[in-house]
Amino acid sequence: MKIPEYIEKYIYDDLGGFYETGTNIDTNIENNENDNKRYLGTYFPRSLIESYVILYDLYENQKIKNVIDNLENINILDFGTGTGGNIIGFLHFFKNIKYPTEKVRFVTIEGNKNAIEFQKKLFLKFNSKFGTKFKLTYATKIFSQNNIENEAKSLLKLVKERYNIEKYDFITSFKFISEFYNSNFELANNQKLYNKFIKFSSDYLTQNGIILLLDLVSGNYDKNNPRPYTTQIMSNEVKEYI
DSSP: OOOOHHHHHIIIIISOOOOOOSSOOSOOTTOOHHHHHHHHHHTHHHHHHHHHHHHHHHHTSHHHHHHHHTOSOEEEEEESOTTOHHHHHHHHHHHHTTOOGGGEEEEEEESOHHHHHHHHHHHHHHHHHHTOOOEEEEEEOOOOTTOHHHHHHHHHHHHHHHHOOOOEEEEEEESOTHHHHHHOHHHHHHHTHHHHHHHHHHTTEEEEEEEEEEOOOOOOOOTTSOOOOHHHHHHHHHHHHO
16 A cells, blocks of 8 residues: 555645654653654654544444444544654545545644654644534644553643543553653563553543554664563553553
């Protein structure tokens, strides 16, 4: 599967994205503009396709399809959105299933201000290209590793007061939580951040809502000091919560 041609042209011709592998993407919070352009040209397309394919796979389940089709409106909360590849995948999905786009709001949380600027441009580009009316609410927030839950709750309280959103139909996080494991493995592992994320996110989920977690397979690089791959940790912690 290939990303849409208009997105490809916009990334490379207008936003200055470029393809370059072999660089570290384990942590992106301190990316400068050039780093984000490299991410756009190299990894953004993967996130777009991943989220789109995951949603369509879910939508093939008749029960999930019925729930989505009958929602009066849809609120999506995304943590660590970055330049927004996964939410652009969501936009394509909802457009293609012909869900009323004016009834879909995205609330994105990202600590890198430059990444948010790219995210906004891509979101506006989509609405302009297709005449859709998706809504985007974004917040700039760098979470401290030892207080993510409380900081997230405080931020979501402000969102509730301003937009009257108490529960979300989708809560997502793509390639975000692993950054804490990659920057301070012992602290993140002791806190069981995936388990903690699922636990507090569930409080903000609608009755038939869905939490989507996707992450990097990073981690087991040092042969002298091996550790589980991040996705193994994620799987184990989510199973433990369930």
